[in-house]
Amino acid sequence: MKLDFGIREGKIVFITNEEVLQKVRSLGKVELGLYPTPLHRLDRLSRALGVNLWVKREDMSGVSLFGGNKIRKLQYLLWDAGRQGCDTVYTYGATQSNHAMQTAVAARRCGLRPVLYLGAIVEARPGDIRANLLLDRILGAEVHILPSEGRSTKETMAAFEPRIAAHRQRLLSEGHKVYDVPIGGSTPLGAAGFTEAFAETMKQAEAAGFSPDFLYTCTGSGGTLAGLAAGKALTGNPVQIRGVLSGKKAPKPYAEGLLELACGVLALLGGEHKTDAPFFTISSDFVGPGYEMPYKEANDDIRLLARTEGLFTDPVYSGKAFHGLMEDIRSGRVPQGSSVIFLLTGGATALFSEAEIVGDLATEP
Numbered sequence: 130m131k132l133d134f135g136i137r138e139g140k141i142v143f144i145t146n147e148e149v150l151q152k153v154r155s156l157g158k159v160e161l162g163l164y165p166t167p168l169h170r171l172d173r174l175s176r177a178l179g180v181n182l183w184v185k186r187e188d189m190s191g192v193s194l195f196g197g198n199k200i201r202k203l204q205y206l207l208w209d210a211g212r213q214g215c216d217t218v219y220t221y222g223a224t225q226s227n228h229a230m231q232t233a234v235a236a237r238r239c240g241l242r243p244v245l246y247l248g249a250i251v252e253a254r255p256g257d258i259r260a261n262l263l264l265d266r267i268l269g270a271e272v273h274i275l276p277s278e279g280r281s282t283k284e285t286m287a288a289f290e291p292r293i294a295a296h297r298q299r300l301l302s303e304g305h306k307v308y309d310v311p312i313g314g315s316t317p318l319g320a321a322g323f324t325e326a327f328a329e330t331m332k333q334a335e336a337a338g339f340s341p342d343f344l345y346t347c348t349g350s351g352g353t354l355a356g357l358a359a360g361k362a363l364t365g366n367p368v369q370i371r372g373v374l375s376g377k378k379a380p381k382p383y384a385e386g387l388l389e390l391a392c393g394v395l396a397l398l399g400g401e402h403k404t405d406a407p408f409f410t411i412s413s414d415f416v417g418p419g420y421e422m423p424y425k426e427a428n429d430d431i432r433l434l435a436r437t438e439g440l441f442t443d444p445v446y447s448g449k450a451f452h453g454l455m456e457d458i459r460s461g462r463v464p465q466g467s468s469v470i471f472l473l474t475g476g477a478t479a480l481f482s483e484a485e486i487v488g489d490l491a492t493e494p
């Protein structure tokens with residue numbers, strides 16, 4: 130394989146942000162979002178914390194007001210669906226999944242029929258359909274809710290795979306062609322959307338006149354972090370990328386899976402990366418009681434961000450990640466004077482979801 134980045138004759142060869150953008154875009158995509166998303170400074174919080182803090186607004190991705198990080202991935206995935214002549218898109222998540230809702234949005238934009246299999250980690254009450262599940266209804270997605278019984282979404286989907294497969298088979302026999310988007314859209318092709326986001330962000334930082342020391346984001350199914358990490362590997366950017374977990378995962382196998390995904394992105398872009406240098410770190414300290422389960426300290430930082438900067442994060446993903454960043458600044462893990470980008474992944478619809486997910490945000494005076 131011809132290597133035009135990675136290691137050549139023992140020497141690491143990097144490419145520019147612009148070259149990364151060209152490489153990723155050559156994979157083919159449907160334009161769904163309103164990119165580039167803004168990168169702007171948080172002046173008041175920077176002053177209060179003693180760091181140079183910026184936010185990359187993936188919550189403002191479009192298509193609608195209720196966008197988020199999944200749209201980047203779906204631009205590439207649904208292009209692939211179109212190329213294969215598919216007319217139906219399947220995906221999977223929790224009942225309040227941002228990914229499932231954004232997939233339904235993207236599918237509608239592409240004239241495809243969305244089918245969602247959702248695990249009820251938090252049960253929707255009959256007659257009180259809220260937040261993303263409400264948006265799924267408005268979009269007319271075909272929604273199948275499965276009992277989670279304490280399992281993760283991945284485990285629930287594995288348990289019901291025979292039923293889901295039979296459904297797919299039935300559609301196939303009726304002449305439909307189904308495109309399958311796995312949980313979070315975290316395939317190498319989907320994650321490549323965040324390799325594009327990495328180069329886009331670093332170009333914006335350069336134009337704004339700073340080089341970030343840290344890039345923080347929330348990590349779940351891992352495509353966002355893996356894609357960003359692939360961008361770092363390609364460009365040799367020294368920024369330290371850190372993912373804050375939104376759900377309980379065994380850190381070592383999780384990190385290995387992410388590394389494999391990042392290498393999958395690099396392979397897709399026509400090369401490989403052969404160094405032992407870690408290109409991201411993961412924090413598992415801020416999940417709290419579990420996925421979709423809020424806790425006071427994280428919610429306190431959701432309020433802090435809203436009350437200093439007027440910005441909304443959500444109790445499931447971005448709020449916990451922001452809390453992780455705040456704690457790392459408070460502890461000095463992120464040293465005073467550092468330049469930091471917080472990639473805000475979206476998810477604020479969770480603020481309008483079930484009380485179990487919102488936690489004390491509604492009641493604190």
Ligand SMILES: *Cc1c(COP(=O)(O)O)cnc(C)c1O
Pocket residue numbers: 197198199227228313315347348349350351352353354446447474475476477
């Ligand atoms: C899906 C999601 C994440 C996690 O992104 P992954 O690519 O699955 O790791 C973070 N924040 C929000 C708001 C999300 O919807």
